Amino acid sequence: MADGRFLDERAHHGTALFLPHDRNLIVKRVLQSVVLNGREIRVKRGEGNVPVCEVCEVRTMPQTRTKLFAGPRLRQLRQRETLTQANLAEILDISPSYLNQLERNHRPLPHHLLQKLCERFGLSPAWFSNTKEAHTVQAMRETMADPVFKNASLPLAKMADAVLTNPDLCAAFLTLYRAYKFEQEREDNALLPTPNLxxxxxxxxxxxxxxxxxxxxxxxxxxxxxxxxxxxxxxxxxxxxxxxxxxxxxxxxxxxxxxxxxxxxxxxxxxxxxxxxxxxxxxxxxxxxxxxxxxxxxxxxxxxxxxxxxxxxxxxxxxxxxxxxxxxxxxLPYKRFLHAAQTMRYDIERLRRHFGTSFEQISHRLSTLQRPGMEGIPFYFLKLDIAGNILKSFSANRFSQARFGGPCPLWNIFRAFATPGQVQVQLSQTTDDSIYLNVARTVGHEGVTYTDRPRQIAIVLGCTINDAAKTVYADGLNLNDHRLVVPIGPGCRACIRDNCSHRSLPVSGRMLDTGSDARGVVPYRALPEKP
Incomplete structure (x- = not known):
């Protein structure tokens, strides 16, 4: 919408932005209400003439809190609109050389340009985030590690490019693969008449x-x-x-x-x-x-x-x-909880006592603090049992866990089972070189009688190292010294770390180098991917 008339539908529907060409969109009394698919959403002008939600009085155009490198998305948008760099630079009132730096990820995309792009092309700020793409790339990487694709190896760079240029095709491919895996499981066990999970x-x-x-x-x-x-x-x-x-x-x-x-x-x-x-x-x-x-x-x-x-x-x-x-x-009402979390530096034990809730309830709520314009730290949240079965998995950041196979044994969530009730803190680095601060602890209820067999469960809450200093869990850690950062992977099948002594099976989908003149920490190493 032009002239700053911007409404982010994610504020009420969690999906894409109201597009200017959407036939279901009826704007009534500009920025007072909109109707989408028969449902009226009320908005009003806030301080500085900014549109805000009438329910929570929060900006519908969220401010970015961390540097946003959106080069591939920016280039994809320009090509979709059949614009040259000079054309788009003129629209944004910047120089072509500056736009070239933005597209090459040499410079972060500033907020005022993000807002201008959203208003000009009818997009949501979330469209420029690469979080969803990171999750899809991880799923593609894990899927292509299946031995069925051993003769069709695909370099990581090409996977990332496919996710950016053909996201719907990649989603369809992943859906097809999940159906294939289910059919395999059903053939192995004829007692499974319907998909289990x-x-x-x-x-x-x-x-x-x-x-x-x-x-x-x-x-x-x-x-x-x-x-x-x-x-x-x-x-x-x-x-x-x-x-x-x-x-x-x-x-x-x-x-x-x-x-x-x-x-x-x-x-x-x-x-x-x-x-x-x-x-x-x-x-x-x-x-x-x-x-x-x-x-x-x-x-x-x-x-x-x-x-x-x-x-x-x-x-x-x-x-x-x-x-x-x-x-x-x-x-845990949003504004009260967010204020307390920021004041107490996301100390889960303090928050638990303050609100009279459990460690798990606080951790899960922390992972939901993504109200546009009033965001908390973007955490990932994962819950699993002692056998490694994932019970819940949500992520507001780039972190993505394996869909098939067990999690990485170097993850501190497994150490939590050895120290029940104690918080385990870990700095870890994933295979995309992102570093996370992970907070893990066992949760659940104790047995009431001797014959009870309570479920042994642990949870882990994680944020990027850029947000770690905002939490109490970074105290005493040197966030600039990465020597103690633990390298973790998405599970052995899709992990690319050849020198990991915890590897339980070879990387799938890659040729193996058993090493006739030298032997590594594991008896099988994968040959490098072809570019």
Whole structure:
């Protein structure tokens, strides 16, 4: 939109920008409301004549907080619009030589040019980020490491170029490969009539596309929190609300644990039944879940209908996820939580005690702080069990974990199992040379009786080294000395580190050099990729 009339749809829908040529877009009373697919979104002018969301009063045009190198995206945009460098330089009111430096990633893209590009070509700032491409490249790299492609090796540079120039084709290729892997597994085990984890993967991809942030739901939870009378605490406030607005009492029921339930509503008795021995932070979360289920059904259904997964099981899992998202956002309202996190330098233990929640709840919420114009540190979040099975995986930064095979054994999340309840801090470097600060710890509940077998789970929260100093976990670390940085990979099959003594199998898809005159730390090394 021209003349600064810019609205980032991600603020309300987590997807692409309202495009000027979108036939579904009707602008009414410029920057007062827009209607997309029949849904009205209200905006207003804020300080400095900047468009802000009427719900949360946050800028709809986010400021960039780190240097943005967007050369390939800038070149792709120019070629798509059939512009020469001189043409685009004239549009941006810069010199062709400066534009050439931007396209070659010799200079970062400044915010004022980013805003001008978005307004001129109807794009979202997120379009210029390479986070999504980094995840796709990692998935392509891992897929091409499968032995089925041993005669069709593809250098990393060509994979990256394919992702940038043909993203839809790459996405289709990855979908086809996942279908191929499933058919292989089904042939090996005839008892599997349906895909085992496909709905979870679909929902995980969908959440990742939104960077694990859903603005409408987040604002609704925040508004609900601010309406509560908290003089007797949040737990009592939630119980009172459920009684006053839904006629539901709460009562403890020891039989729930035997049935493997964490809560149940007895509709005949108008009672919420809860286990007697569960931690108070779990009770809080379950009460918030029930409120979300009762009060936010229409909003959740609207989000799913508009942009949710299409497959039935994935759709229902998406509904569960959004219900959990609302519950977490209600317990930890965005503005209050972001302010506390920044004040306490993202100290998870302090935040846990301050809000009366669990280590996992705080960590997960930290990974969702991506409200446009009010972003926190972009974290990745991962949860796995002691066998290495990944239970949750979301990333607001470039970090990407292997889809197939186990995680890297050098990752500090595995050390967390050896020191239950203690925080493990690690600086690690991935195969794309990015350095991350990782914070890992075991979570979960202790056994109630001797015969219990509680699940052993750990989580890891990570940010780039550029954001590490903002956290308490960087204290005492020399972030400029990389000698103690641990090299980690996406899993042995796709990892390119030939000299790793922890390697459990050769790199797939590459010719092996067993070394007749020398022997390495592992008995097999891969020959270098051909350019």
């Amino acid at each position: 496909e709905p979870y993967e679909t929902v995980g991809d969908w959440v990742q596309q939104h960077r694990n942030y859903f603005h409408e739901l987040d604002c609704a939870a925040e508004k609900f929190y601010e309406s509560l009378d908290l003089k007797n605490g949040l737990s009592e406030a939630l119980k009172t609300y459920l009684l006053d607005h839904h006629g539901l009492h709460t009562q403890q029921d020891p039989a729930l644990e035997e049935g493997g339930l964490v809560w149940r509503i007895d509709r005949h008795r108008r009672t919420i039944l809860l286990p007697p021995d569960q931690p108070p932070e779990s009770t809080l979360f379950y009460l918030a879940q029930i409120i979300g289920q009762r009060d936010q059904t229409r909003l959740i259904s609207s989000i799913l209908r508009r942009e949710g997964p299409k497959e039935k099981n994935a759709l229902e899992l998406g509904r569960v996820y959004l219900g959990n998202y609302f519950a977490g956002a209600l317990l």
